[in-house]
Amino acid sequence: MQQENHAPRFAVEERSEAHARIAILALSGQLDAHTAPEFERFLETVVRDEGKHQLVLDFNGLEYISSAGLGVLMGLIEEVRAAGGDMKLASLPDKIYHVLDLLGFPMVFQIFSTVPEAEAAFGGS
Amino acid sequence: MRTRALFYIIFAVFILAAVLVLDLVSHSYTAMQGAVLELVRAGLQGAAMLWFARALEVLFFKTSAVSRVEEVRRAANWPVRLVQRFTVVFIAAILLAFAPFLFRLSLHHITSGGPFRVEPDQFSTVFSMDILGLGWLFLLVVVLMSFWQLAQVRQSPRFARRRFVGWAIATGALGLVHFWRLEGVIPLDAMTSVVFWTIAILVGIAALLLGYRLPWLPHATRQGKQKLMAFAAMNTVLAFVALLAFAGARLEAGALFERYALFWHLISLATFATLAIYFALVFFSTLFTLSSTELVERKSAEVQSLARLTRFSSNIMSSELLLDLPKLAEQITTLAAEATESDCAWLELRSPSVGSSGYAPAGTNGEETIRSYASIGEHAAEQIMQEAQGFEEAGEEITSPRTELERSRKPFVLRRRIRARRYLLPTQEQASENDELHSMVAVPLIRQNEVRGGLYVAKQREDAFDEDDLTVLTAFSDVASLALETARLVQDSIEKQKFDGELRAARIMQKSLLPERFPSVPGFDIYAISIPAYDVGGDYYDFSTLWDGSPMIAIGDVSGKGISASLYMAETKGVVQSLAPIMASMAEMIEGTNTALLHNSPSLTSLRRSFVTLGLLSFSKKGVRYVRAGHTPLLHVHADGSHEFLQPRGMALGLIREPLFTEALEEIAITTVPGDVLVLFSDGITDARNPAGVELGYHRLASFVRNNLHVTSARDLTLKILASLAEFTESSSFEDDATLVVTRCLTAERYDK
Numbered sequence: 114m115q116q117e118n119h120a121p122r123f124a125v126e127e128r129s130e131a132h133a134r135i136a137i138l139a140l141s142g143q144l145d146a147h148t149a150p151e152f153e154r155f156l157e158t159v160v161r162d163e164g165k166h167q168l169v170l171d172f173n174g175l176e177y178i179s180s181a182g183l184g185v186l187m188g189l190i191e192e193v194r195a196a197g198g199d200m201k202l203a204s205l206p207d208k209i210y211h212v213l214d215l216l217g218f219p220m221v222f223q224i225f226s227t228v229p230e231a232e233a234a235f236g237g238s
Numbered sequence: 239m240r241t242r243a244l245f246y247i248i249f250a251v252f253i254l255a256a257v258l259v260l261d262l263v264s265h266s267y268t269a270m271q272g273a274v275l276e277l278v279r280a281g282l283q284g285a286a287m288l289w290f291a292r293a294l295e296v297l298f299f300k301t302s303a304v305s306r307v308e309e310v311r312r313a314a315n316w317p318v319r320l321v322q323r324f325t326v327v328f329i330a331a332i333l334l335a336f337a338p339f340l341f342r343l344s345l346h347h348i349t350s351g352g353p354f355r356v357e358p359d360q361f362s363t364v365f366s367m368d369i370l371g372l373g374w375l376f377l378l379v380v381v382l383m384s385f386w387q388l389a390q391v392r393q394s395p396r397f398a399r400r401r402f403v404g405w406a407i408a409t410g411a412l413g414l415v416h417f418w419r420l421e422g423v424i425p426l427d428a429m430t431s432v433v434f435w436t437i438a439i440l441v442g443i444a445a446l447l448l449g450y451r452l453p454w455l456p457h458a459t460r461q462g463k464q465k466l467m468a469f470a471a472m473n474t475v476l477a478f479v480a481l482l483a484f485a486g487a488r489l490e491a492g493a494l495f496e497r498y499a500l501f502w503h504l505i506s507l508a509t510f511a512t513l514a515i516y517f518a519l520v521f522f523s524t525l526f527t528l529s530s531t532e533l534v535e536r537k538s539a540e541v542q543s544l545a546r547l548t549r550f551s552s553n554i555m556s557s558e559l560l561l562d563l564p565k566l567a568e569q570i571t572t573l574a575a576e577a578t579e580s581d582c583a584w585l586e587l588r589s590p591s592v593g594s595s596g597y598a599p600a601g602t603n604g605e606e607t608i609r610s611y612a613s614i615g616e617h618a619a620e621q622i623m624q625e626a627q628g629f630e631e632a633g634e635e636i637t638s639p640r641t642e643l644e645r646s647r648k649p650f651v652l653r654r655r656i657r658a659r660r661y662l663l664p665t666q667e668q669a670s671e672n673d674e675l676h677s678m679v680a681v682p683l684i685r686q687n688e689v690r691g692g693l694y695v696a697k698q699r700e701d702a703f704d705e706d707d708l709t710v711l712t713a714f715s716d717v718a719s720l721a722l723e724t725a726r727l728v729q730d731s732i733e734k735q736k737f738d739g740e741l742r743a744a745r746i747m748q749k750s751l752l753p754e755r756f757p758s759v760p761g762f763d764i765y766a767i768s769i770p771a772y773d774v775g776g777d778y779y780d781f782s783t784l785w786d787g788s789p790m791i792a793i794g795d796v797s798g799k800g801i802s803a804s805l806y807m808a809e810t811k812g813v814v815q816s817l818a819p820i821m822a823s824m825a826e827m828i829e830g831t832n833t834a835l836l837h838n839s840p841s842l843t844s845l846r847r848s849f850v851t852l853g854l855l856s857f858s859k860k861g862v863r864y865v866r867a868g869h870t871p872l873l874h875v876h877a878d879g880s881h882e883f884l885q886p887r888g889m890a891l892g893l894i895r896e897p898l899f900t901e902a903l904e905e906i907a908i909t910t911v912p913g914d915v916l917v918l919f920s921d922g923i924t925d926a927r928n929p930a931g932v933e934l935g936y937h938r939l940a941s942f943v944r945n946n947l948h949v950t951s952a953r954d955l956t957l958k959i960l961a962s963l964a965e966f967t968e969s970s971s972f973e974d975d976a977t978l979v980v981t982r983c984l985t986a987e988r989y990d991k
Contacts (some may be wrong), residue, residue, distance in 0.1 A: 217889025
């Protein structure tokens with residue numbers, strides 16, 4: 114099942130500067146069982162290799178998220194929080210929010226309507 | 239069985255004949271000789287009646303040692319039935335105590351003399367007295383036998399035996415002292431009187447000890463306990479009345495019985511007194527435990543089975559075990575013994591032969607059998623599986639536990655009389671009384687609708703297994719056989735060095751987890767289907783029964799793919815199945831499942847990598863109820879064509895602990911009328927896309943149901959929905975697992991039928 118699309122099915126990029134305290138990751142496309150491993154590797158690089166523990170995930174461009182994608186978030190949230198950081202979600206499309214709401218994610222993750230609001234929630238210092 | 243009873247009766251008649259011969263040959267005797275003779279006579283009489291009683295027990299009281307699943311609950315009340323039997327015997331004894339009065343039979347009519355001091359006035363007098371005497375003695379033996387059984391229920395044989403034998407020795411000694419005093423072997427003075435009363439007090443203490451701890455009491459059902467209280471109170475009174483009837487001279491029964499069998503007469507008095515004390519104790523212990531035990535027991539059972547399952551699942555699902563088949567089998571066996579607190583366990587699992595399944599390893603030909611033993615010798619286990627005692631009482635044509643599992647496909651309990659040894663070739667230290675096994679549970683290991691073997695656990699105590707053990711073990715066997723099969727498949731795929739082996743294994747596993755039959759719920763027609771995606775997700779549905787007997791549908795979706803998702807799903811299924819019958823509500827059950835799944839995560843503090851969504855729909859007499867833990871909402875299409883998506887609050891399992899989890903959980907009641915349709919589905923359905931990339935969505939699904947409301951059967955309706963779906967997606971496969979559980983509320987006509 115080779116995909117011949119011009120646009121990749123899923124993309125994630127770090128929008129913040131390399132040495133910024135808060136890492137802003139923008140997700141786009143479809144985060145499903147096929148693309149979740151890619152997202153996981155990316156996230157692990159940011160958290161483990163770059164040592165960033167304050168993350169804002171910008172879901173604005175995300176079209177679809179499957180349970181496998183959510184599993185990636187669950188898999189790392191503990192590690193991030195243990196290191197004193199957090200993972201906050203921002204600008205969720207209605208459909209994505211609906212999925213997260215079904216699962217009760219708003220009780221585990223802080224969700225904000227815009228990225229700056231999420232950044233602000235990390236506070237100063 | 240008849241032949242056995244007949245043999246017992248013939249044996250008893252022989253002994254009675256021996257007594258008669260003894261009566262005829264012995265005429266002159268000294269006091270001492272007379273005393274010895276009388277004792278021998280008493281012993282023989284007792285033995286004869288014992289065999290009679292056993293014959294009757296075999297013929298009329300079929301308390302079979304084998305129990306099916308559904309019988310185990312009743313078996314918990316077996317002691318209650320024993321207590322009931324006492325009532326009958328007591329009443330019979332009291333009625334029989336009136337017999338001399340009715341027959342105008344009195345000791346005055348019988349003059350003394352002869353070896354046993356009975357010289358008849360008339361033949362009929364003695365004859366009727368003999369009959370009465372034997373009747374009384376028979377009742378006494380039945381009482382003693384029932385008492386012996388009651389004292390042994392759920393006790394370790396040695397412990398129970400020690401206490402009962404202690405009581406019997408004290409009572410026997412009491413009888414002996416009384417007998418010697420009256421026979422003139424020892425003087426009838428104040429000193430011997432003191433001895434007599436000292437022993438009488440010892441008998442009283444022994445009686446108190448017997449009734450002090452009643453291990454079977456908490457296991458009786460509430461109804462059983464109420465019954466028990468009524469019967470215990472009645473028995474206390476009846477035993478006391480019987481005591482008076484036989485002690486007093488007014489009814490002549492006591493005097494006649496004393497004349498007939500001096501020794502047994504006193505024993506009967508001591509027994510009645512003991513039983514009055516014993517049943518008074520039973521009454522009060524039941525009274526004090528009635529209100530609290532049920533709650534305490536349920537809670538502790540729930541905590542225990544949670545802990546056991548947790549330990550079990552997390553232990554066997556570790557990847558290193560799945561790569562080592564013999565070690566996995568060993569681990570499962572040990573854990574099964576631990577979880578049921580059994581003395582030993584063993585398992586046997588036959589792998590399918592090449593050809594029948596198509597995925598047997600290339601290197602092996604034919605069947606391969608995995609065996610594992612914990613605290614039991616291989617020969618001993620094999621002997622028990624081939625032939626276990628106790629079956630003979632089931633009254634069925636059962637040859638062995640192994641074939642019985644294959645035949646009935648259901649777990650069963652062998653409650654007593656196995657009497658097998660754990661080690662057939664015992665070394666010095668193993669050859670002890672503790673070596674004998676008296677009860678066991680056998681659970682079939684079923685894969686692909688075929689009994690592949692069994693998991694067996696056994697205990698030394700009789701009647702030692704209850705419903706909880708069976709529930710836990712059944713849930714275990716599900717997970718265990720799955721793990722074993724997985725391990726075997728993993729082994730195979732490693733051998734074959736094919737990457738798609740895992741995928742195939744996961745698929746087979748997932749398929750075998752789904753129930754084979756749909757439950758029949760009065761007033762509802764239920765159908766379910768799950769279509770796995772190419773790379774296998776973690777959808778599942780299952781049916782179970784709640785503690786109050788109402789049926790429940792569970793639908794779930796595990797995050798992730800492949801073997802790990804399938805294993806997680808198996809684990810969830812196992813936990814849900816084992817918790818369903820013991821939790822008071824679905825909400826409580828979901829909380830329990832969440833706790834169990836969280837406990838299983840590698841580190842207790844870490845949240846789980848993957849999670850499960852669960853939707854539970856129950857059909858009790860009071861109505862339909864729904865709980866949702868992160869699962870897609872329930873679609874309720876009303877008979878009038880309107881519809882709604884019910885989405886009560888609730889978080890997915892494995893994400894978060896109590897109390898946050900509990901706060902978020904909400905259980906709702908659903909009002910249905912005939913013609914309504916309830917649809918549980920997984921997101922694979924609503925997320926399905928057409929070639930243009932448009933998702934199906936909730937409302938299109940609702941319209942599919944609405945358009946087919948005229949279809950009366952749930953099965954046809956499900957197929958119609960799938961057909962509409964295929965039409966929309968222009969494809970017959972799904973990217974994600976797609977699961978549909980359709981419940982149709984039957985129309986009035988069909989309901990009446």
